[in-house]
Amino acid sequence: MLAGxxxxxxxxxxxxxxxxxxxxxRLRERGASVRCVLTRAAKEFVTPLAVETLSxxxxxxxxxxxxxxxEIGHIxxxxxxxxxxxxxxxxNILAGMAQGFAGxxxxxxxxxxxxxxxxxxxxxxxxxxxxxxxxNIETLRLRGVxxxxxxxxxxxxGETGAGRMSExxxxxxxxxxxxxxxxxxxxxxxxxxxxxTYEPIDPVRYIAxxxxxxxxxxxxxxxAALGAETTLVSGPTRLADPPGCRVVHxxxxxxxxxxxxxxxxxxxxxxxxxxxxxxxxHPGNAKLKKTEGGVPPxxxxxxxxxxxATLSRHAQRPRLVVGFAAETENLLAHAAAKRQRKxxxxxxxxxxxxxxGTFGGDCNRVHVIDGAGTESWDPMGKDxxxxxxxxxxxxxxxxxx
Ligand code: CTP
Numbered sequence: 475m476l477a478g479x480x481x482x483x484x485x486x487x488x489x490x491x492x493x494x495x496x497x498x499x500r501l502r503e504r505g506a507s508v509r510c511v512l513t514r515a516a517k518e519f520v521t522p523l524a525v526e527t528l529s530x531x532x533x534x535x536x537x538x539x540x541x542x543x544x545e546i547g548h549i550x551x552x553x554x555x556x557x558x559x560x561x562x563x564x565x566n567i568l569a570g571m572a573q574g575f576a577g578x579x580x581x582x583x584x585x586x587x588x589x590x591x592x593x594x595x596x597x598x599x600x601x602x603x604x605x606x607x608x609x610n611i612e613t614l615r616l617r618g619v620x621x622x623x624x625x626x627x628x629x630x631x632g633e634t635g636a637g638r639m640s641e642x643x644x645x646x647x648x649x650x651x652x653x654x655x656x657x658x659x660x661x662x663x664x665x666x667x668x669x670x671t672y673e674p675i676d677p678v679r680y681i682a683x684x685x686x687x688x689x690x691x692x693x694x695x696x697x698a699a700l701g702a703e704t705t706l707v708s709g710p711t712r713l714a715d716p717p718g719c720r721v722v723h724x725x726x727x728x729x730x731x732x733x734x735x736x737x738x739x740x741x742x743x744x745x746x747x748x749x750x751x752x753x754x755x756h757p758g759n760a761k762l763k764k765t766e767g768g769v770p771p772x773x774x775x776x777x778x779x780x781x782x783a784t785l786s787r788h789a790q791r792p793r794l795v796v797g798f799a800a801e802t803e804n805l806l807a808h809a810a811a812k813r814q815r816k817x818x819x820x821x822x823x824x825x826x827x828x829x830x831g832t833f834g835g836d837c838n839r840v841h842v843i844d845g846a847g848t849e850s851w852d853p854m855g856k857d858x859x860x861x862x863x864x865x866x867x868x869x870x871x872x873x874x875x
Contacts, residue, residue: 475504475650475653475654476501476504476505476506476646476649476650476653477504477505477506478505478506479505479506479507479556479557479653480506480507480509480554480555480556481501481506481507481508481509481555481556481557481558481559481649482508482509482510482511482551482552482554482555482557482558482559482583482587482589483497483498483501483508483509483510483511483529483559483560483561484510484511484513484558484559484560484561484563484567484580484583484584485510485511485512485513485516485520485525485561485562486513486515486516486560486562486563486564486566486567486580487513487514487515487516487517487518487519487564487566488515488519488562488564488596488597488639489519489596489630490561490562490596490630490638490639491516491519491520491562492519492520493561493562493639493641493642494510494520494525494561494562494642495520495524495525495528496642497559497561497642497645497646498510498525498528498529499528499642500642500643500646501646501649502528502529502530504646507529507531508529508531509529509531509532509534509551509555510525510526510529510531510533510534511533511534511535511551511579511580511583512525512533512534512535512580513535513567513578513579513580514535514578515564515566516535517535522535534551534579535579536578536579548579548582548583548586549586551579551583552582552583552584552586552587552588552589553586553587553588553589553717554717555587555589556589556590556653556657557589557590557591557592557649557652557653557656558583558584558587558589558590558591558592559591559592559593559594559645559649560584560591560592560593560594561593561594561596561639561645562594562595562596562639563593563594563595563596564595564596564597565595565597565601565602565604565607565610567580567581567584568593568595568607568610568611568614569606569607569610570584571584571585571591571593571610571614571619572609572610572613572614588699588717589699590618590620590652590653590656591618591619591620592619592620592621592622592645592648592649592652593614593619593620593621593622594621594622594623594624594639594640594645594648595611595621595623595624595637595639596623596624596637596638596639597624597637598629598631598633598635598637599629599633599634599635599636599637600635601637602624602635602636602637603635603636620648620652622640622644622645622647622648623638623639623640623644623645624636624637624638624639624640625638625639625640625641626638656699656700656701657700657701658700658701658868658869658871658872659697659700659701659702659742659864659867659868659871660700660701660702661701662701662702662703662741662742662871663702663703663704663705663737663739663740663741663742664694664697664698664702664703664704664705664740664741664742664743664744665704665705665707665734665737665738665740665742665743665744665785665792666690666693666694666697666704666705666706666707666719666743666744666745666746667690667707667708667709667730667734667743667744667745667746667747667749667781668687668689668690668691668693668694668706668707668708668709668711668746668747669685669686669687669690669691669708669709669710669711669713669747669748670682670683670684670685670687670709670710670711670747670748670750671683671709671724671725671726671727671730671747671748671749671750671778672709672710672725672726672750673726673727673750673752673753673754673757673778674725674726674753674754674757675754675757675758675762675773676757676758676759676760676761676762677758677759677760677761678761679761679762680725681750681752681753681754682710682750683748683750684748685709685711685747685748686711686712686713687708687709687711687713687747688713688835688836688856689746689798689838689856689859689860690706690708690744690746690747691706691708691711691713691716692716692856692857692859692860693744693746693860693863693864694706694716694719695716695717695718695719695857695860696857696860696861696863696864697742697744697864697867698716698717698718698719699718699861699864700864700865700868702741702742703720704718704719704720705719705720705721705722705733705737705740706719706720706721706722707722707724707730707733707734707737707747708721708722708723708724708747709724709725709730709747709748709749710723710725722737726753727749727750727753727778727779727781728753728778728779730747730749730781731779731781731784734781734784734785735784735785735788738785738788738790738792739790739792740792741792741793741794741871742792742793742794742795742796742867742871743782743785743792743794743795743796744796744863744867745781745782745785745795745796745797745798745818746798746822747781748800749778749780749781750778751777751778752775752776752777752778753775753776753778754773754774754775754776755774755775755776756774780816782795782797782816782818783815783816783817783818785818786816786817786818787817793871793874794819794820794867794870794871794874795817795818795819795820796818796819796820796821796822796863796867797812797813797816797818797820797821797822798821798822798823798824799812799813799821799822799823799824800824800826801823801824801825801826801827802825802826802827803827805823805824805825805841806823806841806843806848808823809821809823809841809843810843810848813843819844819845820842820843820844821842821843822840822841822842822843822863823840823841823842823843824838824839824840824841825839836855836856837853837854837855837856838853838854838855838856838859839851839852839853839854840859842863842866
């Protein structure tokens with residue numbers, strides 16, 4: 475279950491840091507790759523050389539390490555992994571995480587990551603029971619951080635109580651558990667279309683629309699985060715390629731269709747792209763010239779293929795096909811009709827009328843229409859819409875399995 479998983483291990487400064495060396499070994503035995511970040515205090519207990527030797531990766535320890543910034547920035551370090559594990563997690567680093575500090579590489583990485591975080595606390599039992607630590611743990615739990623341990627037993631100072639870091643094998647089990655909870659779509663394949671299409675008129679001009687691709691890219695990110703092997707077929711956008719996805723860049727609707735079909739077979743398809751319905755039928759090879767006092771040229775249009783309808787009716791139809799309906803009036807009625815017409819399972823209806831700010835904006839108000847009815851969601855960020863939709867997709871796939 476851990477084979478191929480990428481683990482970012484943050485080692486903070488406690489005596490239990492020596493156990494982290496064994497943790498690295500155990501994780502690698504199970505086929506995971508481990509990259510480590512050490513706090514300054516951690517280096518008092520374990521050496522970067524020992525960590526590098528066991529992990530067979532470079533150990534990172536300073537925020538402003540220019541070579542590291544050049545090779546791999548701290549943002550990438552925070553995201554190029556499947557899970558971030560903090561072991562040992564001292565009272566100090568937990569407080570830093572709860573407060574959102576970013577004073578060194580370890581806390582910066584923890585603040586910048588969008589991956590699941592698991593912490594294995596280790597500290598004196600009085601520090602563990604201190605209301606400040608209790609409140610920090612509560613805050614972190616509410617934000618989705620999970621914990622393994624601490625265990626009760628003899629502590630480094632010869633005292634007995636709750637504060638001992640869990641044994642490496644228990645941490646390995648907790649990592650496996652957290653990854654399986656977080657990856658309900660592992661073993662499935664997803665296709666997501668996103669962004670606008672550009673339909674050429676001539677070599678310099680094209681017909682396009684205002685889609686930013688934000689919603690589609692967020693959906694691809696959310697599906698990949700739940701473990702789906704995700705192909706994002708993206709029209710031209712200003713967005714960076716989302717982490718963990720295979721991205722195919724296209725311009726026209728015809729290219730988007732071809733790329734989507736070559737990503738089959740898949741379990742899920744989400745068509746969030748704003749595909750141009752029409753394309754210039756005869757795009758010129760040379761630039762259309764303006765003639766003095768001449769008649770404006772007419773552009774003959776041809777109908778574009780419908781990617782959503784094609785996937786919905788394909789012999790290799792994904793188990794779940796989800797479309798979007800961008801409407802400016804009669805939202806629910808038009809969207810429900812569109813679902814029937816295109817043959818998809820769900821349609822996510824959103825109002826893109828003037829003043830809604832949906833196109834290009836960060837917020838969305840959607841209604842999910844499926845065979846059972848309509849579910850209206852409160853207005854929320856596009857990232858949150860994506861995460862909720864991905865969780866709904868995971869539940870539907872699990873239910874149908
Ligand atoms: N869609 C598609 N291929 C097309 C047109 C639309 O895959 N050629 C998909 C979109 O990605 C979206 C859904 O179909 O999931 C509906 O898109 P929308 O633009 O709302 O619908 P249209 O089919 O273009 O209908 P209309 O413009 O008449 O509202």
